Amino acid sequence: MANIPSERVVLDVDLVFPTGRADTNQCDFVLFYINSIQSSLIAVPMELKRGDVDASEAIAQLQEGARIVNNYTPRDVEMDLVLVLVHGGSMHRSQRNRLRTARIRFRGAEFPINTARCGYQGNLAQALAKSSKR
Numbered sequence: 250m251a252n253i254p255s256e257r258v259v260l261d262v263d264l265v266f267p268t269g270r271a272d273t274n275q276c277d278f279v280l281f282y283i284n285s286i287q288s289s290l291i292a293v294p295m296e297l298k299r300g301d302v303d304a305s306e307a308i309a310q311l312q313e314g315a316r317i318v319n320n321y322t323p324r325d326v327e328m329d330l331v332l333v334l335v336h337g338g339s340m341h342r343s344q345r346n347r348l349r350t351a352r353i354r355f356r357g358a359e360f361p362i363n364t365a366r367c368g369y370q371g372n373l374a375q376a377l378a379k380s381s382k383r
Contacts, residue, residue, distance in 0.1 A: 257282040262317065274306075276314030289327040292318040293377065294353075297367075298336045304347035307334050311362060315355040330355045333376045337367040 260279040280293035294314025296307050311332045322328060332353050340348075345364075352359035363379045365372035 262314065266317070274309040274313045275317070276310045279314055279318060284329065287327075287329075289329055290322070291329050291331060291377075292322065293331045293333055294318060295333045295335060298334065300338050302334070302336050302338075302340045302344050302348075304344040304351070307348065308351045308353070308362070312353050315353050315360075319355060324356075328356075330358075330360050331377050332360055332362045333373065334362055334364045335367055335373070335376075336364065340364075 258281045260281070262275050262277060262279060266275060276294045276296045278295045278297075280291075280295060282291050282293075283289070284291050294311050294317070296310045296314070298307065311334065315330060315332070318328075318330065330353070334348065348362050348364060351362055353362065354360075363376040365376040
């Protein structure tokens, strides 16, 4: 969490929306903070993965994170969405390519998935800075 706004709210999705199932399509966390330059709310659905990454699973989990943000935030608030997959190991080329081309739908726009590796200072801040609608 280095180099990101100190005034933030982190929602543990599993605690707030318990499903009672080990395999679910919901992301792990949603980070909320204010972009003071653009005066907008930033929502960051985040999925954390150990070991091998299954791109299809991660995409489904982040899409569900976008759905949660959409359903539980006011429509009239200026908002941007940043999707982040944090992974611990190396990623197979086909999975990495699938993530690079995937887009998550949110309020009429499509957003890319940003990736970051665990254990490196500032990776989350770099993933947040890369985000843009596509």
